[in-house]
Amino acid sequence: MKKATSGGRPISTKASSDLKAAALRLIRERGYEKVSIATIAKEAGVARQTLYNRWNTKADLVLAAVFEETHNYAAEPVLDDAKDCRTKLEEFLINVFEHLKIDGDTLRALIASAQHDATFHASFYTNFVLPREKMITALLHHAQERGEFPAKRNPEMVSTFIHGAFWYRLLNRGTLDANFAKDVTTEVFV
Incomplete structure (x- = not known):
């Protein structure tokens, strides 16, 4: 679920795409329960807050x-x-x-x-x-x-x-x- 943003920089579509790709790749390789938010963010090359600016969980x-x-x-x-x-x-x-x-x-x-x-x-x-x-x-x-x-x-x-x-x-x-x-x-x- 996307969160509403309040001003600031616009949301990067590249960061969103990178996060989704990293999440799918990691979960396919390791399983859903074995992949953390921190691991997904690191794999995508973005800060955890970047992920939380787009999705709640x-x-x-x-x-x-x-x-x-x-x-x-x-x-x-x-x-x-x-x-x-x-x-x-x-x-x-x-x-x-x-x-x-x-x-x-x-x-x-x-x-x-x-x-x-x-x-x-x-x-x-x-x-x-x-x-x-x-x-x-x-x-x-x-x-x-x-x-x-x-x-x-x-x-x-x-x-x-x-x-x-x-x-x-x-x-x-x-x-x-x-x-x-x-x-x-x-x-x-x-």
Whole structure:
């Protein structure tokens, strides 16, 4: 979660990028619990206060880095092209699952942090979970408009089912791969 700044020098985008890159690199190498704020700041070549000027906690920083990285793997599906929505959903899920091969442990650690910190939980939900849910829901609404998804089905509820299956598998270290993406998509578009 970014803090509001009050005057002074403008926030450096390079420092922010360096902090996010350092956080992801270190956490991927050592694990979330073994990386401190001080280590991240040192690796990024900035003062600890520079980090705290941008994020309240390590979890907030890592969430920002993971969310940005998620967009690199699985950006919001384009809804105005000729590709059918079933294919779009399957491709989107495959891309999300590819990212989780790299950052699944990090995301599980963030989920654990969210269980112990109500403020971070709200941030995690608002800044990570909800935007991803909205993407799937919008895709399902688009599929209804195109006649690819039954009008009588509730896109919000189906999106919840998709995310429920995903989160369940992630938390239980189940297989999240192209086959699972295809199975989920098949069940959605029955």
